[in-house]
Amino acid sequence: MANLVSTWSKITQTLPENYIFPVHQRPGSTHVPLCKNIPIIDLSKSQTQTVQQIGHACQEFGFFQVINHGVSEALIDDTMKVVQDFFNLPDDEKEKLFSIDPTNRRQFPTKSCKLFTSGSDYANEDVHYWRDNLRHPCHPLDEWAHSWPEKPAEYRDIVGKYSLEVRALSLRLLELIREGLGLKPGYFGEELTRGQLMSINHYPRCPDPTLTLGLRKHVDPNLITLLSQGSVYGLQVFKDGQWLGVEPMPHAFVVNIGFQLQIISNGKLKSAEHRAVTNSREDRTTIVSFINPCPDTVIEPAKSTLDTSIPLFKPFIYKDFLKTYEQNKGDIEAMMEVYKIKP
Template sequence: MEKLISNNNQVQIRSLPEKYIFPPEKRPGKLPVSACKFVPVIDLEETAGDNRAVISQKILKASQEFGFFQVVNHGVPEDLMKDTMRMFKEFFELPAEDKAIFYTEDARSKKHCKLYPSSLIYATEDVHLWRDNLKHDCHPLEKCILDWPVKPTRYRQVVGSYAAEVTKLVPRILELICEGLGLESGYFEGKLGEVTSLSVNHYPPCPDPSLALGLSKHCDPNLITILLQDDVCGLQIFKDNEWIGVDPVPNAFVVNIGYQLQIMSNNKLKSVEHRAVTNSRTARTSAAFFFNPSDDIMIAPAKALINASNPPVFRACQYIEFLRNYMTRNGSDIDDALEHFKLRA
C-alpha cells in the first residue's frame, strides 16, 4: 500500500524518486505543449434530424485524421457525470485502510475491482508511472458491482448508474460509424462490444512533470474507449510528429478509436498513440470506459469494405489472440502492434 502515490497526498514530496524518472528519449520534456484546439467536438443532438448523415461523416473524418473526437449533448446527464467524477476523487482521498481491500500487484487477480500502483506489471517494469489505477469489471454489471467500493457512501449507486448510461451511449456512436463507413446497420452490435471495463486513473501533483509520465504512449487494443476527464489538462495525442494536448471540454466525452475498429474498417479508421502527462500543482483524474469484443470473437476487415481496389489489410484473428500479442509487448514496440496481423502483398 505504501506504493500508492495517492497515499502521500498530505506529504510534500520535494524531488521525484528515481524509480519514476523516464529515460531521456521517453520523457515528456518541457511542458505545457500546444493545445489541440482542432480535435473535433461533435454535437450528437443533431443526429435526431436531417443532419444525421453530416454528423456521421464528421465522426468518420475525425476517426481517420485524429483517431479521437469529443461528443457533447450525448444523453448522459451532466449531474451524473459530475457525481461520478466526485466519487472517483473521493475514493482516492480515502484513508489507506479503506483502499487496502482493493489493493493488488497481481495482474491475474480475479477480483472485479482492483487498485494498482502504477500499472499491472509494477514488479517487473523498469520505470513506474506517476499514477494510481482503479480497475472495475462492468459486465455483467449487476454481478460486478457487488465487489465495488462501498466508500464513498454513494459510490456503487452513482458509478453503477454512470456505467449503465455510457453502455447505452456507445451503440449510438458505433451506429454512426457504421453509417459513415457504409456498413449495414447494427454491424457492431452483439458480442463485439459486450465486455466492458472501467479504468480510473488518478495523477497526484508531480515534483517534476518533465521527467515523469502519468501514462506512457500507447494505442488501445479494444474496440472503442469513452473517456471522462476532469478540467485539468493531461491527455495528449501524437499527430504530425508532435504531441498535442486535448483540452477538456465541459460535459464532453473523449472518444478514442481502438485497434479493433482499425482492423474492421480495413485501415480506414486509425487508432492513434496517446499518453497522459502530469503537472506539479493539481491532481488530475480521468476514467476510461473500455468496450471489448468477447475473447472468442473473430476480428477481420468488414467484407463490405473489401474489393479488387481495396484488398484486406489484416488477416482474421480471435480477439484473445490479438490481446495476448499486444500484452506481451508491455507497452513497447507500439508501431509493430498491428504488424503481426497484416497481410503481405
C-alpha cells in the first residue's frame, strides 16, 4: 500500500522527485484565471434552445456545464460522500482492490473493479500523478455491481443508483447532440454507448502544487464524459492557447466531448484539452462517468456530417485507438497526426 498517495502523503512534507513534472508541464505559480464564459446549459428549457446551446458549446469550447439535469441533489451528495468514505477506509480494506498491473488499465473500460495510483502504467512512468484512482465498469449494472467495493456498506447501492441516473443523462445529452448534428434517430445506439466506466479520482493535499499534477493535459478518449467535481477547485481547460480554471458549481455536471465525437462529427465538435491541478489545503475527490463504444466498433465520420463528402479522419477500430491513445498520453495533436487524412 506504500504506492497509494492518500496513504503516505499524510506524513510527508516534501514532494518526492518522481512526482515533480518537467518545467514545461508543471503548473508553476502563474495565476490561472477562472473562465467567465463557460456555457451553463439549463436542461429545463425548450429542446430547440437547448440543442442550439449545446451545439455552440461543443463547437466553441468542447465542454459545458449542465444544471436542472434531473439527477437529484441528494443522490449527488450521497455519492460524493460514499466515495470519499471509501478513500478514508483503513489501508487493509483498500489493499483488496489495489493493483499496479497496467493490463487492467489499458482495457478501457477495465474488466473489473480496481484501485490504482497515478497514471496508466505506474511501474513504467517517469513521473507519477498526485492522485489515487478507483475505477469500475457499471453497465449493465447487474453484471458488475457484485465486483464493486464491499465497504462502505452502502457503496454498491448508492453508486449503483448514481450510475444509472448519470448514464440516462449522458444518453439524453447524446440525443441532443445527435439532433444538432442532423444525424438519424438512434445513431448513438448500443454499439457506440455500451460501455460505461466509473472513475473516481482522489487528489490528496499536496506539499507543493506548483511542481506536480493530478492529471496532465489530455483529451478524453471516449464518446462523452460527465464529471461531478464536488466543491473543491482543480479542473483547468486549455483554450485559445491558455489555461482557464473551471469553478465548481454545486450539483452541476461538467460535460466533456470525447475524441470519438470529434471524429464522428468530422471535426465540427471539439474535444477539450484539460488537466487536474492539486492544492495544499484540502483533499479533492471527483466522480467521472465515461460512455464508451464497444471495443470492436468502427469509428469514422458520420456521412451526414461531411461537407461535400470529404471525410477529415480515417476509420479505425475503437480498441486499436486506445493503444494509440496510451502511447501518445492523450495528446490530441499526436493523435491527429495518426488519424487525420492529409491533403
